[in-house]
Amino acid sequence: MSDGAGITLDGVTKRYDNGLLALEAVDLALPAGSFTSIVGPSGCGKSTLLRIIAGMVEPSEGQCRRGTGMPAFVFQEPALLPWRTVDGNVRLLMELERWKPPEQDARATEVLRQVGLADFGHAYPHELSGGMRMRLSLARALALRPDLLLLDEPLAAVDELTRDLLQEQLSQLWRQAGCTGVLVTHNVQEALFLSQRVVVMAPRPGRVVQVFDVPFPFPRAPELRASPAFAALSGQVSATLRASTTI
Numbered sequence: 001m002s003d004g005a006g007i008t009l010d011g012v013t014k015r016y017d018n019g020l021l022a023l024e025a026v027d028l029a030l031p032a033g034s035f036t037s038i039v040g041p042s043g044c045g046k047s048t049l050l051r052i053i054a055g056m057v058e059p060s061e062g063q064c065r066r067g068t069g070m071p072a073f074v075f076q077e078p079a080l081l082p083w084r085t086v087d088g089n090v091r092l093l094m095e096l097e098r099w100k101p102p103e104q105d106a107r108a109t110e111v112l113r114q115v116g117l118a119d120f121g122h123a124y125p126h127e128l129s130g131g132m133r134m135r136l137s138l139a140r141a142l143a144l145r146p147d148l149l150l151l152d153e154p155l156a157a158v159d160e161l162t163r164d165l166l167q168e169q170l171s172q173l174w175r176q177a178g179c180t181g182v183l184v185t186h187n188v189q190e191a192l193f194l195s196q197r198v199v200v201m202a203p204r205p206g207r208v209v210q211v212f213d214v215p216f217p218f219p220r221a222p223e224l225r226a227s228p229a230f231a232a233l234s235g236q237v238s239a240t241l242r243a244s245t246t247i
């Protein structure tokens with residue numbers, strides 16, 4: 001948690017070496033501690049934008065300013081080490097950062113409890129369900145107390161019920177962590193349920209077409225998804241998304 005975790009993108013354009021214009025003139029301001037989702041058709045530059053925010057990819061033009069806070073990235077594939085236990089996977093980044101063993105013990109116990117895996121520390125990834133693997137991946141990302149949590153379609157591969165439950169857990173974890181969250185998703189309801197703002201992008205070239213404010217207070221109850229206000233906003237975002245999608 002820090003004031004340094006806000007992000008400002010100013011006229012960010014990305015042209016890959018093969019000449020492809022993946023992003024054009026993207027302006028966005030993501031306040032520290034906020035949660036924003038990015039939706040848009042396949043290939044519109046969502047992952048490119050997230051990588052620029054993470055500092056993994058440099059813009060060709062424009063600037064991405066990010067505070068000194070530490071980013072953590074969670075991908076669609078949990079990318080766990082199969083020969084390490086749940087506990088061993090959670091410790092991975094703490095070991096790389098040379099945390100002292102007692103601090104690792106305490107933090108591993110804490111984050112595994114937060115994601116509901118306290119009883120699975122000795123299990124191996126292949127012994128977990130898809131949703132549990134994703135929670136482990138989240139725990140590993142949160143272990144270092146990142147200021148910035150970047151999520152690229154982390155829930156795309158789980159069934160609908162698990163997905164709803166994981167959204168509720170993710171929302172709670174983000175609030176507990178106090179970090180800035182940015183989620184890429186294809187699912188409008190997921191974007192609305194988790195976020196304070198939803199950014200709709202369009203392809204060729206990738207650009208922001210509209211930013212929706214999501215006014216529902218936190219914590220958000222599961223019943224919110226069935227409310228008329230949620231359905232109305234979801235309809236507006238979906239219509240904007242459809243209008244910006246050409247196949």
Ligand SMILES: Nc1ncnc2c1ncn2[C@@H]1O[C@H](COP(=O)(O)OP(=O)(O)OP(=O)(O)O)[C@@H](O)[C@H]1O
Pocket residue numbers: 016017018020021022040041042043044045046047048049206
């Ligand atoms: N390393 C790269 N080199 C060249 N072109 C790339 C590279 N990475 C992505 N692209 C291109 O940039 C465009 C945007 O890709 P990106 O992965 O950001 O899209 P996306 O919105 O995340 O798509 P999806 O929803 O399918 O994940 C695509 O046309 C893609 O082919």
Ligand SMILES: [Mg+2]
Pocket residue numbers: 046047048152
């Ligand atoms: Mg992508």
